[in-house]
Amino acid sequence: MEAEELALRVPKGFRFGVATAAFQIEGAVREDGRGLSGWDDFTRQPGRILNGDTADTADDHYHRVAEDLTLMKRLGVDAYRFSISWPRVIPDGGHRVNAAGLAFYDRLVDQLLEAGISPTATLYHWDTPLPLEQAGGWLNRNTAERLAEYASVLGSALGDRVDQWITLNEPATVTLLGYGLGVHAPGKALLFDGLPSAHHQLLAHGLAAQALRAAGVKGGIGVTNVHMPVVPASDSAEDALFAQLFDLLQNRIYADPVLLGHYPEVSGPLAEIFAALSEQSAEDLAIIHQPLDFYGLNYYAPAKIAAGGGIATGNSEEAAAMSGLPFRLESWPDHPVTAFDWPVVPEYFGVALTEQVERYGQALPPVYITENGTSCFDQLADGEVADQARIDYLAGHLAAAFEATAPGGPASAMDLRGYYCWSLLDNFEWAAGYSQRFGLVYVDFETLTRTPKKSYDWYRRLIAASR
Numbered sequence: 001m002e003a004e005e006l007a008l009r010v011p012k013g014f015r016f017g018v019a020t021a022a023f024q025i026e027g028a029v030r031e032d033g034r035g036l037s038g039w040d041d042f043t044r045q046p047g048r049i050l051n052g053d054t055a056d057t058a059d060d061h062y063h064r065v066a067e068d069l070t071l072m073k074r075l076g077v078d079a080y081r082f083s084i085s086w087p088r089v090i091p092d093g094g095h096r097v098n099a100a101g102l103a104f105y106d107r108l109v110d111q112l113l114e115a116g117i118s119p120t121a122t123l124y125h126w127d128t129p130l131p132l133e134q135a136g137g138w139l140n141r142n143t144a145e146r147l148a149e150y151a152s153v154l155g156s157a158l159g160d161r162v163d164q165w166i167t168l169n170e171p172a173t174v175t176l177l178g179y180g181l182g183v184h185a186p187g188k189a190l191l192f193d194g195l196p197s198a199h200h201q202l203l204a205h206g207l208a209a210q211a212l213r214a215a216g217v218k219g220g221i222g223v224t225n226v227h228m229p230v231v232p233a234s235d236s237a238e239d240a241l242f243a244q245l246f247d248l249l250q251n252r253i254y255a256d257p258v259l260l261g262h263y264p265e266v267s268g269p270l271a272e273i274f275a276a277l278s279e280q281s282a283e284d285l286a287i288i289h290q291p292l293d294f295y296g297l298n299y300y301a302p303a304k305i306a307a308g309g310g311i312a313t314g315n316s317e318e319a320a321a322m323s324g325l326p327f328r329l330e331s332w333p334d335h336p337v338t339a340f341d342w343p344v345v346p347e348y349f350g351v352a353l354t355e356q357v358e359r360y361g362q363a364l365p366p367v368y369i370t371e372n373g374t375s376c377f378d379q380l381a382d383g384e385v386a387d388q389a390r391i392d393y394l395a396g397h398l399a400a401a402f403e404a405t406a407p408g409g410p411a412s413a414m415d416l417r418g419y420y421c422w423s424l425l426d427n428f429e430w431a432a433g434y435s436q437r438f439g440l441v442y443v444d445f446e447t448l449t450r451t452p453k454k455s456y457d458w459y460r461r462l463i464a465a466s467r
Helices: 003-007 038-043 065-075 099-114 130-134 142-158 171-180 196-214 237-259 268-278 282-288 317-324 347-363 388-405 454-465
Strands: 015-019 079-083 118-124 164-169 220-226 230-232 294-298 303-307 327-330 367-372 416-422 441-443 450-452
Touching: 003 388, 003 454, 015 118, 015 367, 015 454, 038 130, 065 099, 065 450, 065 454, 079 164, 079 416, 099 118, 099 142, 118 142, 118 196, 130 142, 142 164, 142 196, 164 196, 164 294, 164 367, 171 196, 171 220, 171 237, 196 220, 196 237, 196 268, 196 282, 220 237, 220 367, 230 237, 237 268, 237 282, 237 303, 237 327, 237 347, 294 347, 317 327, 347 367, 347 388, 367 388, 388 416, 388 454
Parallel strands: 015 079, 015 416, 079 118, 118 164, 164 220, 220 294, 230 303, 294 367, 367 416
Antiparallel strands: 303 327, 441 450
């Protein structure tokens, strides 16, 4: 779909932005007092990261902020969602603030405002300070309290200028891949015994929201999770049961306590799995259930679930790690896949939005799509990157979102206010290293030269035409 045609569907006042994460782009791992994170340690463990890649340099954004700001300004975005490196600001995760690290973000916020770009700051995008990780990470309740202290520092330093605050990014991914399956840091393959990490992250969200408000921040406060519509692979009772289980693990146990103030009521054969969450105190749930100014929703793909272990053909390395579970991810043979082997099913973006309305109703605050995008097999040829597959993905998903939330649509009750494309730059893609490119801008990881792709121009035209 042409950008100008799609722009006709954009609601008035809708915000367009781009998103990144500190660990994936900044580099400068040991500069200016930055401490190590659990992810730094994870990347140094043999066999953890594809091709043995590390994020020591990544996109070198720490030294190339001016260049990357110019790219954003040319793109015409309204807002930039970035994350703040916890170990750069508080190297040991304790009480000592690294002035040089904090100054980097202080300058970044000022530069964004000078460029007319609204700052959206994420407190935690997976880079737990290594001393906290070694003390148990998110299995340790103390980590939640440390995040609140970190939030207080940032609220006091930047709260007069940051427009939006996101406490956590994707606690589901941290729990499932980091503590359940072990394919992300800290690499703990605890399966369902990793669920306490979910509760402690949610507690951290609530405590951080309280700390930001106590610091008097002027910006709105929200949280982000990745939502994945889940369907059973067949009409069998077994597939339906395990689809319900995956929906709980991926979606409900995060959104329900944040938006409704309680964990989902689970009965029958699944109840024992979630016992550690159902037994949490009313006091903790009250902390988690903070008033929110917005809810951040990340979306990439739906999931099809079948009973029984094994690995579905065509799925990503996460599916391989799931081989010890009593269910598996199935492929979507009638749909194309991304370079990550994720199914491209744009209509399920509308399903994801509709599910939020149906499940949370009046409890759902205004919503921002805080991440959406795709990895492609991008190649630089004659100075250009012709990434039509990414343009098609973005156009299809945005069209589905606008259709679902338009008057008369199934999610019309949702107050959808903005969209952040993932990502501005090709970057370090966690366990996949540099093998997956999500950026609107191509990065040569040898020279660090930035080259805007065709999708960059398409997104620029969409933003310009929608105003």
